[in-house]
Amino acid sequence: MAEKSWEKRLSGEPDKLMVDFVESLSFDQRLYKYDIVGSIAHAQMLSEQKLITKEEFRQIKDGLIEISEEIAAGHFRFEKKYEDIHMAVEAALIEKTGSAGKKLHTGRSRNDQVATDVRLWMRDEIECVQSKITLLQKELVKLAENYADNIMPGYTHLQRAQPVSIGSYLLSFVERLERDFFRLKNCKILLNVSPLGSGALAGSTLPLDRKKTAELLGFSDITYNSIDAVSDRDFCAEFIFDCSLIASHLSGLAEDLILYSSSEFGFVSVDDVYCTSSSMMPQKRNLDVAELIRGKTGRVYGSLTAMLAILKGQPSGYNRDMQEDKIHIFNAADTIEACLDISRGIISNMKFNVTDIEAGLNEGFLDATAFAEYLVKKSVPFREAHGIVGTLVAKCEKEKRKLSELGLDELKQTCLAIEQDVYDNLGASNVANGYITEGAAGPKQAKRQIEYWTKQLEKR
């Protein structure tokens, strides 16, 4: 005999190994609220379409609410024989309500049901991730405000390149996170359509009002091809991709913090509450937490690869492969939420060691490019200016001097166009304060951007 009371097709007990293998209840139970909300909407529509009576709808609704409360209170018995949350809830409803419960699945398949539940879950999850992005952005802007006037070395190839405002450096992550925010917003727009009523793959001969359930569930529209509606989870891959880019951005921030907090750099101090020690070396104060943000990126990328592999080459129509989607969307969501929270914690407890940074600012010829641009302003062609400054840098390196320490006569020996005002253009601070292009990394631009972001993020 089959395990589920309504199944008559199969004979004999299912194999125990196979029951464990096919079940998803152990992980899809976290969809229960969405499953129940979806079922109530479906039942309401069935009653409005006279496919069930009002009384049956009332019994179904009350029963489902009771089940939801039992699950929330931890009193519900999840039995693997029901395979997934959809059948577990339905079986419990039938036990409570008898024939009313048996009508709930009218005109519905688990295929359109699960596609609906996952979309409902993801819609909420996206909002949750978005709010965590905003909180982190706000912390970054706050920190940027404290350090807009302070200059640090900017790097390319991890070699000192040009001076930048610490504020601009921090705001660079706000920009990235903003794109992450919008990617998620877009993902939500695409997924927010109702597959309910698509049935197993071909729709139904019953007069289901698909627009009604879509409206009840807050979807912006319905899907318009029942085969596609049950056989693609492209939105799951997209969601995980969006999470992957967030992970990538956070891992870059984490990497910077690991480097900048090392004694080799000494740029930032992270509060002790975010540091770990060593079991052996008594002096250690490690930023393991940032290393883990970097490391956990692997989990999210892993889920993206897995999700893409799950989707690849499936024959049209629903296939059970898709049940595996949940493992990966949940993994990506949980990981990214934790990484966003902890990144915010670190940022809100972090200080830049501005005195130490300033003391080392004039190492590494951060002013060389601005020097070349000074020569351009004196009508020297840029390629010549590049060569002139390159020669001066080589000389300084040999003599262990800085560009600003060369006398005007020495400078003039290399290029007659150089005048006394060159000194206003040398030194990291002069350079950073001299940036005039829109979006440059100087204190002036940083302050304008901080104003913009403060207003922008307040609106969220």
Ligand code: ARG
């Ligand atoms: N639990 C499945 C999933 O997550 C839904 C079940 C559909 N199963 C079926 N045999 N048609 O995709």
